[in-house]
Amino acid sequence: MHLELSGLTKSFGSLVANDHIDLVIEPGEIHCLLGENGAGKSTLMNMLYGLLQPDSGEILIDGEKVKITSPSDAIQHGIGMVHQHFMLIPVFTVAENIMLGRENTHPGGILDRKKADALVTELSERYGFEVDPEALVEDIPVGVQQRVEIIKALTNDAKVLILDEPTAVLTPAEIDELITVMRQLKENGTSIVFITHKLKEVKAIADKITVIRRGKVVGQADPGETEEGLAEMMVGRAVDLVVDKAPAQPGDAVLRISGLTVIDERGFTAVDNVDLEVRSGEILAVAGVQGNGQTELAEALLGLTPIAAGSISLDGKDLTGVSTRERLDAGIGYVPEDRGHDGFVGPFSVAENLVLDLFRSEPFGKGLMLHTDEIEKNATARIEEFDIRTQGADQPVSSLSGGNQQKVVLARELSRPLKLLVASQPTRGVDVGSIEFLHTRIVEERDHGTAVLIVSTELDEIAALSDRVAVMYRGKVVGVVPSDTPRDELGLMMAGASRTEAHEVAIENPTTLGTI
Amino acid sequence: ACGSKPAENTAGGDANKDFKACMVSDSGGFDDKSFNQTSYEGFQAAVKAKGLTPVKAESKSDNDYPTNMTAMVAAKCNVIVAVGFKLEDATDKAAKANPSIKFAIVDSAPATPIENVKPLSFNTAQASFQAGYLAAGMSKSGKVGTFGGLKIPPVTIFMDGFAEGVRYYNKQKSKNVQVLGWDDAKQAGLFAGGFEDKAKGQNTAQNLITQGADIIFPVAGPSGLGGLQAAKASNGKVNAIWVDTDGCVSAAEYCSVLISSVKKGMDVAVQDAITSVVDNKFDNKQFIGTLENGGTSLAPFHEFDSKVPAELKTELDTIKADLIAGKITLESKAQPKAS
Amino acid sequence: MSSTEIDSRAQDPAPAPAVIEAPAERTRRLRVGGLMVVFALIGLGLAIGTKGGKATFQLVSGDLQHNLVGIPAQPVALLLGAFGLVAAVAYVMRRVPTKYAGWLAAVLGVSFLGAFLCWAAAGKTFPLANQFQGTLNFATPLILGALAGVLCERAGVINIAIEGQFLVGAFTAAVVSSTTGSGAAALIAAAVSGVLMAALLAVFSIKYLVNQVVLGVVLVVFATGITGYLFDQFLQEDAANLNTPDVLSAMKIPLLGDIPFFGPILFEQTVLVYLTYIAVAVVTFVLFQTRWGLRVRAVGEHPKAADTVGIRVKRIRYSAVLWAGVLAGLGGAFFTVGYAGSFNKGMTAGNGFIALAALIMGRWNPIGAMVAALFFGFATQLQSQLQIIQTPIPGELLLMAPYLATVIAVAGLVGRVRAPKADGEPYVTE
C-alpha cells in the first residue's frame, strides 16, 4: 500500500503541533520518525489513525484521497497502530484484549472465546511470541504486554503498521525479536512507521528516516548517518550523547540493604532476599527487565511498599518500618518510575509541584502556615535552573510536555540536600536533548557526594550513568558488575543468566543492537 | 374541549371576604393522609361555610415554621391555625407578639395558657380503645397487630388505647386475644422507622400477619397505607382498622378491608375554632376531643356493617357510654392532660 | 545453556508464590479475623445467655400453627457458637489454605446467625420462611437499582440518580396502571420513564460532559421535585382516577414453586420479581459473555483503548445507560404496582441510595450487588421480625441495625473496592 500524507496541519489552541507535514510511505518500507519530545510525531500518527482530525491537509492511499474520521475507518483502510501509551485493558485477559472490537460471536452476540484463544495461539506461534491467552493483562510483564499490543495490531492484517515508541519497555533480546518480526512483516509487503528515541534501533532497521522538529519536517536522513548527526537534526544543535563524567570517588556506604524481601499484593515474592550497598559519590544502576522487582525495591526503599523481611539503613540509621515522610526527611530523594502516577499532582501548578515534599518545612511552611511567596520564589529559581519550558509557574504540570514534567520532578528532588537519590527510569520517553541535561544533573549530584541509585531498563542509560550495575531477575540480584560490561552480557543477565554464563553466551550469539 | 366560558362564580357565600383564615402545616405537608390533611379539611369547610378568604402555607421542613408563621402575621390573618406540636414554639411566639390575632394549634398545648391561643387536643386513646375491643371481637386467629411510624406520643396514644381495648375484651370475655406489635406496659413495639416508605409499612404489616394477626391497626401515615395494602393482598384473610380519618373516605381503595377507623376529629375542631373567631366567640380554653364531644370516634363500619355482629356493636356502644361516664378509665400516658 | 533457554525464561518472569504472607494480606487477615473472633464471642455469649426451652422456627409461611420445627435452643446455640469460634480461630491462625479461608467466614456468619436466632427465638416462634420472604421483598427494588448502577458504571458513567429513577418509575407506573388498568402497560411505562431519566443522565454526562456526581445528585433533586409537583397538582386532586393502581398479582411457577422451603418463597411472586431474577442472570451473562458486554466493560475501563480498536465509545455508553434506565424504572415500579399500590411523595425513601451502596459493596458486580442487596434486605427484615417477637434489644437500636451492620460489613469484610477505571470520566475526542 502506498500511503501519502500531504500538508497535514494540526493545532492545539495556539500551538501548531503539525505544520504542513508531507510524508510518503512506500509499500514494504520501514520508515522511522525521529523528533524531540513534543515534536509532533504522535500527533501526526494519531491523525493517520483517525484519533485526531487534521485542520487541513489530506491523506492519500494508493493515490486516492481518503477521509479517516475514526480508528474504525483506519482499520478498514488497513492501518494498524501500536500506541505510545498502552491501549490494553488491564483487567481483561489477553484474548479479550485481542478480540475487542472484532469479536467472533455465536448467534446472539455471545462471545466465541475458543476462537479468540485459537487466534492468539496461532499468531503468537507465527511470530514466535509466547503469550498465554487466558492471562490477565495486568498480571503479565510489560514486555509481554507490548507483544499483545503488536499481536492486536497484526490481527487486522494491516498493510501499514504504525509503531509509536514500542521499544521503550523491551529488553535488548525482546527488541531483537521485534526487529525480526518487523523484517518478516516487511517481507510480506507490510509498511511500517516506526517511532523511537533510540538511535541505535533506527540505524539497525530503518529504510528511510524522517526527522520532525517543532511540528515541521526538517529533513530526511540516511540509515548510515551517525547517531550524533541524527541527534543534531532532531534537536537543532550538537548533542553530547556520552555524558562527560569523571570516575567515581566513592566514599562510605550510605545505603545498606540486607535481606530485603517484598511480597506483592498477589502474594508473589517481588523482591527476594536482596543485599545491596550504595556508597556516597557513586551511581549504582539496577538493571533488569521491567517486572523483576526493581519497582518494588525502589518503593520499599521509600517505605511505599511494606516489606516482609530484611532491613534498610541510611548512614547507619535504621529506616526499616519508618514512614515515607521520615525517609524523605532523612535525606532520600526519589524520582518515581511513573511520573504521571506518582511523581506529580497534575492539576497543581509547577510551583506547587516543586515543593510537593518540601512544603512543610521552612521556608515554605511553618506549622500550619504556608508561605506562598516563598513557593513562588523557589519556582522562579528552579524553572530558570532546570530550564523548564513553561508559560509560568502557575501553569498546571499536566499541561507540560513529558520531558518538562520530568524536569519538574527532578528539580524538586535535587533542590534539597540529599544523602541518597533513588531515581527510577529517570529519562523514560524523554528526548535526547533533555536526556543529556537530566543525566548531567544526576552526575553532578553524585559528584557532590550523594549516593545515587538508578533503576533503569535502558542499557544506554545504564552505560552512560552507572559506576556499578546490579542486575535483577525475578526479585533477586543475579550479580553486581562494572559499568563497562558489554550490553549483550547485561541483556543475558537480565534474562537470568549468571555473569559467567552470560559472558560465554554473549560471545557466541551477538544480538543486532549489541554489535552496532 | 370547546365548552363555553363559565360565568363568573360569585354565588358562593363570601359574606366575610375580608376575614382571612390561615393555616400552616408541619413538615408532613397537607397531603400526609394524616393530621395535616384532616385539619386542612376542617379549614376548608370553615372557609366555605363562612365565606372566608383562605391562606395556607405548607412547611417543607422545620426551618419553615417561623418563616411561615411570620408571613401569616404579615398577611394580616384574622385567625391562624397551626398543625402539629412542632409548630408550638413558633405559634406561641407569634401569639404573644400579636395579641389581636387568634391562634389555634392542633395536637399541642402551651405549658401556660396564652390569651389568644386555643389548643386542640384529642384523646384518641378512647376511640382506639373501642377499636381494640372491636378488633379483638372480630379476630378469628386470636391475634391482632399494630405498628407505628415512629415512637412518638401522637402515634403511641392510638396503640395504647388499642392494646387496652383488647385487654378489656379479654377480661370481659375471658379470652386471650393477643396484641402483636405493641406492649403498652413496656412501651415497646413495632415501628416502621418513618412515615414515608409505604413498601416498608407493607412489609412490616406482613410480618404481623405472618405471626398470626388477622386484624392490622397501622398508625404510620402513608407508610401505614402499606399495611392496608398488605391486608388487601391477603384476599379477605386479614382486615384492618385505619386511624385519623375515615379510611373508607380518605383511602377509598382499601374500604373493602376496613372494618372501621379511629377518627380524630381535627376537621371538626379546626372548623369550630375558626368559626368561633368569625362569630366572635373565641376562647383560649383547651379543646380535648373525646368520645363525648365527638372529637374522636369510631367511624362507620361501611362494608363491614353486616359482618360486625349486632352484639358486638351493642357492646361497643356500652363501652363508649362507660368511657364517657368514666366507668372505664384509660392508662395511656400519651393522653392529653387538661391544662 | 543456550540463548533460547534464557530468552524463554525472560518471557516469564512471573515469580513463584510466596511462602511468607504479604504484609497487606496479613493486616487484612488480622482485621477480618479479629472481627470474626469478636462475633464468635458475641455468639457464644448469646448462647450462654439463651433461655432454656425450645426455639421454634416456622418453615412455610402461613398459619403459625403448622410447619414448625422446634429445637432445643440453648444446646444448639452453644454448639453453633463453639463452631463459629473454631472457624474464627482457624481463620486467624491461618489453619486453612487461603483459597478456602472465605468459607470460614461463611461458616462463622451462618453459625453466628443461627446462635443469635436461637437466643432471640428461645421460647418463641420465629417465622423463618417469612424472614426470607421479607428479605426478598426489601431486596427486589434494591437489586434492580443496583443492577442499573452496575450497567451504567461498568460503562463508565457514575449513576447516583438511582433514587430519582426509582421515584419517576414508581410515579409513572402508578399513573399508567390507574388510567389503563393494565399491569403490563404500567411496567412498560415505568421502564420508559426510567429510560427518560437515564437519557437525561446520558445526554448531560456523555454529550455535555457534566460532572457525573453533580448530575446524579441533581437528577435526584429534580425527580423529587417533579414527581412532587405533579403529585401536588394532579394526583392529589384526582386520586381516584390517577392514583389507584392495581398491584400485580403473584403467580406460582409450576414445579419450582413446589420445592420445599424455598419454592414458595422464590417462585410464588409477581412478574416483577421474576423479571428481577432474569435481570440478574441476563446482566451477568451479557456483561461477561457477550460482545456488547465486553465492549461495555472496555469503555468503562479504558475508553481510549476501546476507541483505538474501532469501538464507538459514546454509543456504547448511551446504550448501557439507557438499558440501565429500564432496570431502574422497573425497580421504581416495585414501589407502586409491584408491591405497595398508590404513589405518595418521596415514597422511595432513600432506597435508591441504599441500592447505590449495594452496588459499591458488591464491587460493581451484578452478583455481588445482589448479595449486598439481599444482605441489607435480610438485616432490615430481621429487625422488623425481632421487634415483633420482642427481644431484650431495644427497638431503637434494632432500627439502626441494618445500617450499622452494613458499615461493619463494609469496614470489616469488604474493605477497599475498585471501581471501573474510567468510571465518571467523560470521553472527549478531538
Place this chain on the structure above:
Amino acid sequence: MSIDTTTEPAQVPAEPQPAKPGRRPLPGWAVQSLVSLSAIVLALLVGAILIIIGDDQVKTAVGYFGAAPMDTFSAAFSAVGDSYQALASGALGGITPITESLTQATPLICGGLAVSLAFRTGLFNIGAQGQLIIGAILAAWVGFAWHLPPGIHLVVAILAGLIGGALWGGVVGLLKARTGAHEVIVTIMLNYVAVYLLQWLLTTTTFKRPGREDPISPIVDANAQYPQFGSTRLHVGFLLALVAAGFVWWLLNRSTVGFELRAVGANADASRTAGMSVGRAYFVAMLVAGALAGLAGTQQVLGTDLPLTDGVAASVGFDAITVALLGRGTPLGTVLAGLLFGALNAGGLQMQLQTQTPLTLTTVLQAVIVLFVAAPALVRSIFRFLPKERGIGAVLAKGWNG
C-alpha cells in the same frame, strides 16, 4: 447588604486553567456570569411551563380554549407573572425577605462547605445530614441542659456542635483510612443511624421538654442563642458561616494542611510518594468537614428558635451537596450558591403563600439551575450569542476511585 441573586454564581472563580493565549473579548468570569445568568433564565422558563400546566385557571381556560383562546394565554401569563413576582419579593423585596433569605442560606453555606472540603480531598461526603444532626444534638443539649454565663454558654454550645459533627465525620475518615471502607456507603448508612439515634434520644427524659410527652426538646437557654440582628431572624450564625468560608479558603489555599488535602484529592498516589499520609488526610478532611456540618447543626438549634426535633436537619445536609456542586467546590462559590438557594427557599415560601404554587416547584427550579450551570455547552447551544468559555468548569470528584 443587598444581593442580586440572579448573578450570584457568576463570580465563582474558575479552577486554574492552562492559560491559552487567544482572542478573548470577555474575561472568563464575565463569560461564566453570562452562562450562569442564562442558566437561571432557562430554569425559570422550565418552571414557568410547570406553573402553567399546574395552574387551575389555566386548566379551566383550556377547557373552553376554542371559545376564548386568549383567556388561556392571559391566564398562563398571569399565573407565571404572579408566581415569579411573589418569588422575587419573597427573596429580595425588602429587609425582612432579604434577612429571611440570608437566614435560610446560613446552614446551607456551612453544610455546603462540609461537602466542598471533602470533595477537594477526593471524598464524596453524602453524610453532611448525619453530621449536622449529631452536631445539633450536642449543641442543643449543652444549650438547654447546661446553664452557663452569657457568652461562655454560646461558645461552649457551638464547640459541642463542632465536636459532634467532627466525631460523626471523623469516623468516616477513620474507617476509610484504616479499612478502605468506601465513604459513600459509610456516610449514607451513618445518616440513617444519626436519624434513629436522634429519634431515640428525643424519647428519653434527658432530651424531652419537661411536662411534655412529644419528642421535642426545650429551646436552648437565651445565653446559648446566637444574637439576632434587630427584630429579624437573621443571627450571628450567618457571620460565622462567612467566617467558616474564609477559614476553609485559608485552610485550602494558605495552610500546609490544606495543601496536603488538595494534593491527596488530586492525586493520592503522588501525595503518598511525596511523604504525605493519605489516610491522615482523609481523616482530617472528614473531621473538619464534619465540624462544618456540625456548625450548620448549631445554627439550626441555637439560631432560629428551633428546638431539637426529628426534623431538625430539614434537608439541609442533602441540599448542601447541591450547593457545594453548584459552587464548584470553592468556598466563595459555595457561599454564593448557598445564598442563591437560601433566596429560592425564602422566595418559594412566599410564592406558595401568594399564589399557592407548591414548594416542590422550588425544588425543581433548584435542580434545573444546577443542571444548566453544570452544562455550559447546552446553555450555549440554546443561547447562541454567548461567547465560548475556555475549558469546562472544574471537575470536582473524578470518580469513585478518587
